[in-house]
Amino acid sequence: MQSASSQPQAWLDLSGRVGVVTGAGRGIGAEAARQLASAGAAVAVLDCDAVAAADVAGEIERRGGRAVGIAADVSREDEIRAACTQVRQELGSCDVLVNNAALVGYAGPLMDGDLAQWNRMLSVNLTGALLCTRAFGAQMIAGGRGGSIINVASICGHLPLPSGGAYSVGKAGLMMLARMLALELAQHGIRCNSVSPGLVRTPATEAAYDDAAVASARQQMVPVGRVAGPQDLADVIVFLASSRSGYINGQDILVDGGLSQTLMGLVPKPTQPMRA
Numbered sequence: 001m002q003s004a005s006s007q008p009q010a011w012l013d014l015s016g017r018v019g020v021v022t023g024a025g026r027g028i029g030a031e032a033a034r035q036l037a038s039a040g041a042a043v044a045v046l047d048c049d050a051v052a053a054a055d056v057a058g059e060i061e062r063r064g065g066r067a068v069g070i071a072a073d074v075s076r077e078d079e080i081r082a083a084c085t086q087v088r089q090e091l092g093s094c095d096v097l098v099n100n101a102a103l104v105g106y107a108g109p110l111m112d113g114d115l116a117q118w119n120r121m122l123s124v125n126l127t128g129a130l131l132c133t134r135a136f137g138a139q140m141i142a143g144g145r146g147g148s149i150i151n152v153a154s155i156c157g158h159l160p161l162p163s164g165g166a167y168s169v170g171k172a173g174l175m176m177l178a179r180m181l182a183l184e185l186a187q188h189g190i191r192c193n194s195v196s197p198g199l200v201r202t203p204a205t206e207a208a209y210d211d212a213a214v215a216s217a218r219q220q221m222v223p224v225g226r227v228a229g230p231q232d233l234a235d236v237i238v239f240l241a242s243s244r245s246g247y248i249n250g251q252d253i254l255v256d257g258g259l260s261q262t263l264m265g266l267v268p269k270p271t272q273p274m275r276a
């Protein structure tokens, strides 16, 4: 029989903590909210889709966790301020912030793409994280208990996504935002890191996996032999939220099953082996 301390929830204990996850109405954010709750945290499920946020919060509560669904657009400062007040009143002051909300998808070439679309993507994917960090980070500072901020970036912040519009630029910015905030907030005991998913099957990407040939080709590209699920990311997010990662600050963790390491294996080689 396992002792209590050898169970994952105990090892990553977040009881008494308050987590806020943006874009938590579905996909990676929803799973991060569920897993933070499983580790004992009270969780604010924040999403611009009010119904989805309420559904995920209700599911957590039915399983015995504590959660509140909050409808807010991360790019709207007034809505984030109101969300912040609601979290403090209903759950207590924020200890863990997961900046996960993003617009995902292809936006076309940079040279003649729609500028309004570029600005909208950056306002959600990058500025939204800054607005949430300012609001909930101030709560962490006032709470005096330190905290952990986790930005959900992307492999596309490391490697350019062709026709991705502002996506790769925003994700690279999100990683640098985490590094800069790591320095600025360390004096308050607040750590800031990012997590970069590789290929993940979520509602945002599901259409690609409906095509069996695309799904199979994607799976074969990943050294571990499978595309990730939201759980793979949620596990790392909970670790970064917990004190078990207490000396990790200003880092990005690439969670891609080794996909980013495969480039040199694609370089054509002569049929006769070259000797070293």
Ligand SMILES: NC(=O)c1ccc[n+]([C@@H]2O[C@H](COP(=O)([O-])OP(=O)(O)OC[C@H]3O[C@@H](n4cnc5c(N)ncnc54)[C@H](O)[C@@H]3O)[C@@H](O)[C@H]2O)c1
Pocket: 022, 023, 024, 025, 026, 027, 028, 029, 046, 047, 048, 049, 052, 072, 073, 074, 075, 099, 100, 101, 102, 103, 104, 124, 128, 152, 153, 154, 155, 156, 196, 197, 198, 199, 200, 201, 202, 203, 204, 205
């Ligand atoms: N799925 C992947 O393959 C993949 C790969 C790399 C990185 N990521 C990143 O992981 C994160 C989650 O991705 P996902 O696949 O779960 O996405 P998803 O589209 O399935 O879920 C995103 C959620 O964010 C919400 N949202 C969108 N704009 C918002 C806004 N302005 N304010 C509040 N909520 C908003 C949506 O309503 C949705 O519930 C994103 O940051 C994404 O860029 C995903």
